[in-house]
Amino acid sequence: MAKNKSKSKSSAATASQGSGLNKLLLVLGLLTALLSSVIYFVEQNLNQFYIFDLKHLDDLSKRAIAKHGEDTRSVVQYIVTELNEKVPEHINLKEEWVFNNAGGAMGAMYIIHASVTEYLIIFGTAIGTEGHTGRHTADDYFHILSGTQLAYVPGEYEPEVYPAGSIHHLRRGDVKQYKMPEGCFALEYARGWIPPMLFFGFADGLSSTLDFPTLWDTTRITGREMINNLIKGKLPTAWLSVHLKNVGTGLERLWRDDCGQTVNSDRVKLKEGITMEVALEKAVVNWDTN
Structure with a gap:
């Protein structure tokens, strides 16, 4: 009887691990598809993002x-x-x-x-x-x-x-x-x-x-400026939220649950009235001060 219970627990643990791995692979696949779509879009529309002549x-x-x-x-x-x-x-x-x-x-x-x-x-x-x-x-x-x-x-x-x-x-x-x-x-x-x-x-x-101190300074400054320019419209957040639909309902559902559903021009409304710009600006401040 004890042996049967042990086998049952082992089977349940194995099934749970397999389910977790499948979910991880699914998320990684969806993220890869999202990244690929972003890269493809930017590659095909680079001229739209240039601000210098x-x-x-x-x-x-x-x-x-x-x-x-x-x-x-x-x-x-x-x-x-x-x-x-x-x-x-x-x-x-x-x-x-x-x-x-x-x-x-x-x-x-x-x-x-x-x-x-x-x-x-x-x-x-x-x-x-x-x-x-x-x-x-x-x-x-x-x-x-x-x-x-x-x-x-x-x-x-x-x-x-x-x-x-x-x-x-x-x-x-x-x-x-x-x-x-x-x-x-x-x-x-x-x-x-x-x-x-x-x-x-x-x-x-x-x-x-x-x-490494120079590498950190380079990373900090480059990251800060890239994020700042994303916030200021070089790759609008609304475009990103809309194009999540192209990578499947699974990742789209995660986006809705975590970030809200309202898209207004180049702004994405988050929970509790926080905008995407505000959230990213806070991230930039923390990045630069750390």
Whole structure:
């Protein structure tokens, strides 16, 4: 009799574990489908999410150089000031410089803007560097503000030379060796699918320099700016809630139970009158203070 009870309990435990695993696999499958749909949508509609104009950035860089010459600090301030006048809600005015190690090269960067589809930074060094550009899922435009950048591709016998005022366009999927022989700073603008580029940006820190304080600062600033720009409409929360329907009723039901059901333009109403923007803003504050 005791043996039968033991077998019964064992069977019940096994069934419970199997049920839990099935639920986990179902949720993971639904989340994968959601992520895939988001990636596909963004990929097919990237132009809708760009807030910076290529011609304006080129003109702005040249005007800043013409006005301030070799005073690179003033050149950067001129650029950031005008960008803040044009799209104030999307510009980071905190000049938070952090080291950046990527592809064997080392310099420093100031993140002006970071989002899912674009980033705009000042990148450079006062003493020179050299490395691998990386092969990216976005077009990368280096607007050279001071100094000279060199680039090389296999099969060529002469370097590409980019002096101050020029643009080095690294096309999506391409790769080059690049060098800043001496001091050189650039306004670097990437447009495309940004999140996969972060792996390249973190690889050296995780495998070589092991500079974890710098990695944390980079993660904190990038995450804060990306979340801020999500809140401010670069990927509206209402769009996300509506498109949950495409991944099945299971995840949609979880969304309704946890977050409420009312969608008003670019706002999602949560329980107890809390909006999605308020919830995300609180998360950003906690992220930045921690």
